[in-house]
Amino acid sequence: MNGLDQTVFLWLNLGATAPPKLVEVARLASLQLPHWMIAATLAVALAGRPAWRPQAWRVLLSMALAAVAAALLKHGFQHARPFALGLGTQCLPHGKSAGFPSSHATAAMAFAVSAALAPVRWPARLLVGAAALALSWSRIALGLHFPSDVLAAWALGALCALAVQRLPAPNRWRPLLLHFGRRG
Template identity: 65%
Template sequence: MTALDQTVFLWLNLGPQTPSSVLNLALFATQYLPHWLVATSLTVALVGRQGWRGQAWRVLASIALAVLLAHWIKQAVQIPRPFTLGLGIQWLPHGKSAGFPSSHAAMAMAFAASACLAPMPWAMRALLLGAALLLSWSRIALGLHFPSDVLAAWCVGAASACAVQALAHAFIQRIRRSTRMAATNGSTQIVH
């Protein structure tokens, strides 16, 4: 954490004069948006259109990997949260666990990055990225994370999404090759 990190945190952290609508938006984003993102992905994975189901499972796998990686990094690095250092205002009760990187922001970016890799209109991509940015901002605004915690989380989330998507693509290509090879060998054996 640097002086710039602290300065940006204090600028983004909500103060006592914050309008209740802004505070309620931050609280909603932190407390409910993660559940909505996961529930939406799970619903699409289970009952969505056939073409969307596979992508929804990859989104869920990306989220799981991002949260797991964020947890491991927190255990290894042990950087304190702002309120444990007496900085800013903490608007939401939280344990004094390490804060780097933010699991919420990692999850949100994994969701958005993975979902955005699917073919969809640009407006939908903007909405998904907006949700990730809103959730990430709320963690700083409520005094729970430094900006560096969120930036690192975005890297973890985006890397998780890219890794899951690449592995899924390689797996699908391998199955397609095997299927083609089996079909080719089957047709060759019928001719003989």
């Protein structure tokens, strides 16, 4: 963490004088958006338009890869969270685990980048991007992460999404799964 990181954190963090409605919006973004992202994507993967289904599976895989990558990086980087250093206001209970990179923001950016590559119109792309930004903002606003935690998470999430895009199409996975499932 550097001085700029701390300054931006304190500017975005919702202090004790923040409007309660804004704190509630941040809490909802942090606690509910990840579930909605997964549920909506799973619904599209299972029952959406046939042209959208393969990309929906890629979105889910991107999010899973992002979550695993973020968890592994947290073990290598033991960066404290702002509240553990006595900075800002913590508006949501959280353990003192390492904060770099933000797992929530990593998965959210993997969701946004991967979903934006689906064959959908621009309002849907705007919506998934706004959801990722809202979730990312909420992690800083609630005092759980520094901006650098979120910026690193965005890079990692985008990298995971782009890596999954390079995989063969999901309709090619089935023969592989069946082949390996018969071995035994």
